[in-house]
Amino acid sequence: MSVAPAVLLLLAEIISVVPSLSMVRLSGSEQRTLDIMFRNLTALELSDIELEVDTAGRCEAQVRPARLASCLPSDRCGFSIRFSATDRTPRTRFPVMIRMRSRQHADLRAFRMLVDALPGPPQAEEGWIDVGVLRVEAGSGRGRMAALAILGLVPLLVLLGLGIYLKRRTRGS
Helix, strand or coil, rough: CCCHHHHHHHHEEEEEEEECCCCCCCCCCEEEEEEEEEEECCCEEEHHHHHEEEEECCCCEEEEECEEEECCCCCEEEEEEEEEEECCCCCCCCEEEEEEECCCCCEEEEEEEEEECCCCCCCHHHHCCCCCCCCEEEECCCCCCCCEEEHHHHHHHHHHHHHHHHHHHCCCC
């Protein structure tokens, strides 16, 4: 494999993630299930995929299945997260961090979702629109920046070297 396709693979997204809900609401019920579907966008198999949910102790989260053995290229796979309210669950909206990783990639995708534990009926049913409740974070910003810098600098340096070579060649003739 040459350098250019390898660098382009670094820049490509590894997975796409689609949660079944834009916000998890615990106000009406004490338990809520969130399904997360993802698709392997690479040409390689992903193995030992796991999902980690960081609730900062505000509620409980159980992930099913605990680990997926593999996800073939362009396959759709999924996890189910069951959120449960506890005595420590604040009666407000709070973020939870969800991270996906595999054996090949320490950080496939990370995103934040909001849990709505406000008492009473959910505000979205009253005509309010929740803006920005799902925030997807880049997994490898530094790696992408380095790859883009290399892709931009290498052709420039090659052209500069070719110009110097041709200039010296014409002077020597």
